[in-house]
Amino acid sequence: MVGFLGLIIGVIIGIVWNVNIPDQFSPYMSVAILACLDSVFGAIKGSLAKNFQPDIFISGFFGNAVLAAGLAYLGDKLGVPIYLAAVIVFGGRVFDNFAIIRRLLIEKARSRQ
Secondary structure, eight states: OHHHHHHHHHHHHHHHHHOOOOOGGHHHHHHHHHHHHHHHHHHHHHHTTTTTOOOHHHHHHHHHHHHHHHHHHHHHHTTSOTTHHHHHHHHHHHHHHHHHHHHHHHHHHHHHH
16 A cells, blocks of 8 residues: 555656656666666565565665666766666566566466455
8 A cells, every 4th residue: 555655646746846857867767767667576576475575675676776877877988888788687577577476466366266
């Protein structure tokens, strides 16, 4: 319930408070957002599997975002698209977590019948 309330408040703040991110930061933000999505899907998976740990979620959420943005920045300075590594890893993990979430929800629905 708290998560849903936070989601609603976040959407309302996002609609009311128009934030423009400069184009030069878009590669860093996109990779950081993907890393955060990975953490959120991991938290949902952990919650459904009954092994969610808030401290692991918080540290992973911010740590992954900083690491991904740092890799994108380093790659930008070196002239090498290192951010692609973060996109591949975090994108793959999002799909893996989604598959596990789907299976857990299907198993839970089958057990109710």
